[in-house]
Amino acid sequence: xxxxxxxxxxxxxxxxxxxxxxxxxxxxxxxxxxxxxxxxxxxxxxxxxxxxxxxxxxxxxxxxxxxxxxxxxxxxxxxxxxxxxxxxxxxxxxxxxxxxxxxxxxxxxxxxxxxxxxxxxxxxxxxxxxxxxxxxxxxxxxxxxxxxxxxxxxxxxxxxxxxxxxxxxxxxxxxxxxxxxxxxxxxxxxxxxxxxxxxxxxxxxxxxxxxxxxxxxxxxxxxxxxxxxxxxxxxxxxxxxxxxxxxxxxxxxxxxxxxxxxxxxxxxxxxxxxxxxxxxxxxxxxxxxxxxxxxxxxxxxxxxxxxxxxxxxxxxxxxxxxxxxxxxxxxxxxxxxxxxxxxxxxxxxxxxxxxxxxxxxxxxxxxxxxxxxxxxxxxxxxxxxxxxxxxxxxxxxxxxxxxxxxxxxxxxxxxxxxxxxxxxxxxxxxxxxxxxxxxxxx
Amino acid sequence: xxxxxxxxxxxxxxxxxxxxxxxxxxxxxxxxxxxxxxxxxxxxxxxxxxxxxxxxxxxxxxxxxxxxxxxxxxxxxxxxxxxxxxxxxxxxxxxxxxxxxxxxxxxxxxxxxxxxxxxxxxxxxxxxxxxxxxxxxxxxxxxxxxxxxxxxxxxxxxxxxxxxxxxxxxxxxxxxxxxxxxxxxxxxxxxxxxxxxxxxxxxxxxxxxxxxxxxxxxxxxxxxxxxxxxxxxxxxxxxxxxxxxxxxxxxxxxxxxxxxxxxxxxxxxxxxxxxxxxxxxxxxxxxxxxxxxxxxxxxxxxxxxxxxxxxxxxxxxxxxxxxxxxxxxxxxxxxxxxxxxxxxxxxxxxxxxxxxxxxxxxxxxxxxxxxxxxxxxxxxxxxxxxxxxxxxxxxxxxxxxxxxxxxxxxxxxxxxxxxxxxxxxxxxxxxxxxxxxxxxxx
Numbered sequence: 001x002x003x004x005x006x007x008x009x010x011x012x013x014x015x016x017x018x019x020x021x022x023x024x025x026x027x028x029x030x031x032x033x034x035x036x037x038x039x040x041x042x043x044x045x046x047x048x049x050x051x052x053x054x055x056x057x058x059x060x061x062x063x064x065x066x067x068x069x070x071x072x073x074x075x076x077x078x079x080x081x082x083x084x085x086x087x088x089x090x091x092x093x094x095x096x097x098x099x100x101x102x103x104x105x106x107x108x109x110x111x112x113x114x115x116x117x118x119x120x121x122x123x124x125x126x127x128x129x130x131x132x133x134x135x136x137x138x139x140x141x142x143x144x145x146x147x148x149x150x151x152x153x154x155x156x157x158x159x160x161x162x163x164x165x166x167x168x169x170x171x172x173x174x175x176x177x178x179x180x181x182x183x184x185x186x187x188x189x190x191x192x193x194x195x196x197x198x199x200x201x202x203x204x205x206x207x208x209x210x211x212x213x214x215x216x217x218x219x220x221x222x223x224x225x226x227x228x229x230x231x232x233x234x235x236x237x238x239x240x241x242x243x244x245x246x247x248x249x250x251x252x253x254x255x256x257x258x259x260x261x262x263x264x265x266x267x268x269x270x271x272x273x274x275x276x277x278x279x280x281x282x283x284x285x286x287x288x289x290x291x292x293x294x295x296x297x298x299x300x301x302x303x304x305x306x307x308x309x310x311x312x313x314x315x316x317x318x319x320x321x322x323x324x325x326x327x328x329x330x331x332x333x334x335x336x337x338x339x340x341x342x343x344x345x346x347x348x349x350x351x352x353x354x355x356x357x358x359x360x361x362x363x364x365x366x367x368x369x370x371x372x373x374x375x376x377x378x379x380x381x382x383x384x385x386x387x388x389x390x391x392x393x394x395x396x397x398x399x400x401x402x403x404x405x406x407x408x409x410x411x412x413x414x415x416x417x418x419x420x421x422x423x424x425x426x427x428x429x430x431x432x433x434x435x436x437x438x439x440x441x442x
Numbered sequence: 443x444x445x446x447x448x449x450x451x452x453x454x455x456x457x458x459x460x461x462x463x464x465x466x467x468x469x470x471x472x473x474x475x476x477x478x479x480x481x482x483x484x485x486x487x488x489x490x491x492x493x494x495x496x497x498x499x500x501x502x503x504x505x506x507x508x509x510x511x512x513x514x515x516x517x518x519x520x521x522x523x524x525x526x527x528x529x530x531x532x533x534x535x536x537x538x539x540x541x542x543x544x545x546x547x548x549x550x551x552x553x554x555x556x557x558x559x560x561x562x563x564x565x566x567x568x569x570x571x572x573x574x575x576x577x578x579x580x581x582x583x584x585x586x587x588x589x590x591x592x593x594x595x596x597x598x599x600x601x602x603x604x605x606x607x608x609x610x611x612x613x614x615x616x617x618x619x620x621x622x623x624x625x626x627x628x629x630x631x632x633x634x635x636x637x638x639x640x641x642x643x644x645x646x647x648x649x650x651x652x653x654x655x656x657x658x659x660x661x662x663x664x665x666x667x668x669x670x671x672x673x674x675x676x677x678x679x680x681x682x683x684x685x686x687x688x689x690x691x692x693x694x695x696x697x698x699x700x701x702x703x704x705x706x707x708x709x710x711x712x713x714x715x716x717x718x719x720x721x722x723x724x725x726x727x728x729x730x731x732x733x734x735x736x737x738x739x740x741x742x743x744x745x746x747x748x749x750x751x752x753x754x755x756x757x758x759x760x761x762x763x764x765x766x767x768x769x770x771x772x773x774x775x776x777x778x779x780x781x782x783x784x785x786x787x788x789x790x791x792x793x794x795x796x797x798x799x800x801x802x803x804x805x806x807x808x809x810x811x812x813x814x815x816x817x818x819x820x821x822x823x824x825x826x827x828x829x830x831x832x833x834x835x836x837x838x839x840x841x842x843x844x845x846x847x848x849x850x851x852x853x854x855x856x857x858x859x860x861x862x863x864x865x866x867x868x869x870x871x872x873x874x875x876x877x878x879x880x881x882x883x884x
Binding site for chain 1: 449491493584607613634648659661684773
């Protein structure tokens with residue numbers, strides 16, 4: 001009988017090994033042919049690997065015997081010797097002795113992915129997503145995105161949170177309304193979850209602190225640069241809070257942790273995208289109504305609706321805090337009750353407002369959170385007051401009936417956070433395969 | 443302006459602090475009242491926290507002034523002094539001085555969650571999921587599940603994989619067929635993804651190695667102990683492989699890593715569930731046709747269909763390898779082409795079989811994986827041979843047209859892996875909120 005005993009060492013090496021090898025070492029490297037520059041006597045063959053680029057050099061003689069017709073889009077295994085060469089990227093190159101093809105592309109790529117910037121429209125990039133992302137800067141955005149999710153989880157594991165997986169298909173969703181995608185589930189009507197809200201609250205009674213990173217679905221008929229109909233939500237919910245500010249603290253802690261992680265482990269990508277990580281050592285917080293007053297005064301803008309915040313107002317609040325306090329982030333607190341779902345806890349001092357908040361990043365809402373109602377009677381009363389039925393909420397409500405700690409939580413839109421951090425102005429740039437009103441493919 | 447500066451220290455302490463405190467120390471602890479045992483002069487009040495249980499003691503006198511009517515389901519903050527007491531769990535208890543209620547439940551819980559084992563049917567547990575999981579052993583299963591997902595990600599990060607998030611709603615899915623949930627997406631027909639297969643393959647050309655941990659949806663009309671209609675799939679896909687055995691090696695590496703992580707960080711839960719982690723230092727692999735022969739001989743079972751593996755045969759293969767080699771795991775390789783999707787690579791030595799595998803764990807398939815076709819022409823030919831159209835696969839196919847490395851990957855059913863590890867015999871026991879043909883709530 002034969003056995004697998006775990007990972008074996010491979011013949012080909014990674015970029016790190018190439019960079020640390022002594023001059024003259026013979027090495028074997030695999031990669032995609034990112035670009036070929038034929039200089040006559042020699043050709044520069046730049047290989048793309050997950051860790052970055054590597055310059056290989058093919059001499060004319062060798063090219064004829066070994067590397068005949070090597071071209072962009074080919075996948076190769078090259079063997080060669082390391083040569084120190086100040087003009088090459090990383091200060092070294094691989095002098096090719098042998099080329100083996102792993103596969104060949106069918107002619108030139110339809111996008112100039114080897115350019116520094118892909119000067120292509122968003123639509124064109126999305127139409128050839130799997131090719132466009134081969135550009136180093138395009139793919140770097142998603143490495144940054146990985147760092148953010150990873151930071152979220154690692155930080156929360158360290159804070160005693162348990163990771164959960166909740167269903168995306170259900171009979172009912174947290175906020176109901178028109179923004180639900182509907183489907184048929186074995187002859188029964190079902191919906192796609194807008195948020196894991198009700199599930200994560202139920203799990204607070206079990207694990208005290210829970211989080212989930214998963215897709216959510218919103219059938220909103222918004223075709224804007226800020227909306228996706230399916231996105232990745234970073235959700236957490238925590239029990240035993242003293243105030244909704246505990247949630248803001250936890251989020252601030254996450255941002256501090258995640259940016260440190262990016263600084264430590266994603267410096268290549270930060271460099272490629274020329275990202276300067278924002279200061280999150282302290283984040284101001286301001287009441288919703290006060291924020292409206294502040295920008296109304298400073299930017300001479302009339303308050304049209306005291307219970308609503310328009311996208312332009314969000315932008316102005318962002319601008320205000322940048323100008324006055326030099327910060328990209330601001331927590332806006334105490335959103336009006338009318339604008340929050342039934343489970344939000346009203347402010348006992350003024351029930352028109354809730355113990356909730358949004359986090360704005362460069363004037364864009366990237367998080368909604370707050371304290372939830374944990375008392376069973378208050379919850380059933382609130383449902384009734386809103387004219388909602390308990391249909392389909394039986395298990396949710398029973399959870400509270402048998403006791404729940406004070407708790408709260410939040411949801412962070414991963415693509416929006418990424419978009420603001422990498423400096424894109426359309427959220428689709430921060431989503432591998434965006435879903436919007438017109439895009440359902442690939 | 444006020445600022446949030448990150449996490450502040452709280453008044454109440456965690457279990458660790460309680461366990462390390464000197465005798466006589468005054469502490470404040472928050473928790474759920476897990477059980478109350480009234481002994482006349484004193485009452486034992488067991489508090490449940492995320493880290494475990496903690497015994498507090500309420501003297502009769504105090505009970506009358508402070509802890510009046512304390513009962514199961516209440517959430518409290520108790521202040522008291524630490525007392526060493528050999529008979530108490532952890533060898534210490536908290537002598538209560540003061541009780542503050544965070545919230546109160548409405549009377550006794552309908553399930554005896556404080557018992558060592560919840561002697562309740564699966565159906566009854568699922569009907570009160572958020573309460574049933576307050577039982578320590580019930581919730582421990584999902585902590586083990588967390589360790590598995592966490593191990594998967596951490597191991598793959600270390601192996602140079604990039605985490606991706608792919609859409610769950612699409613115009614087309616990887617394997618098509620009758621097992622798709624259908625929905626309407628802004629007046630267009632859409633489906634829920636059965637697997638991130640096509641997306642992760644497309645991303646191999648970008649990141650070389652990718653993984654995703656997310657929900658998948660299968661409208662299978664199977665009502666068995668092994669099937670869920672929505673489950674969490676641990677998927678990875680890697681380029682530059684030499685053989686599909688590279689995938690098996692990576693999976694073996696993951697299992698080794700994850701079990702080590704469980705051993706290090708989840709020992710409480712392993713203890714609660716009395717789990718002995720299986721040996722994964724080496725995992726045997728055997729061809730599909732050979733495996734059938736082996737069990738046919740040993741267990742005197744006639745081979746009815748040489749191109750199919752029945753669930754009973756899977757179980758027997760598991761039994762065979764346990765008996766002959768003492769292992770819980772076995773890779774079964776070279777599945778028949780007919781049983782594998784179009785993207786599976788056929789074995790060039792015998793095209794009736796594929797370069798693919800399943801991993802069986804105690805006789806249950808927990809993984810399907812293999813090498814994929816990376817050559818554009820072979821892929822289009824295979825599609826044609828199967829009578830499939832390229833409709834909706836344009837971007838997928840174009841990815842190959844412009845070059846792709848040899849690659850392969852796998853998908854692991856998280857709930858099945860958890861179920862086998864914790865020793866349950868129904869996959870619903872390893873899913874927080876299972877979705878099956880009859881269960882769509884909560």
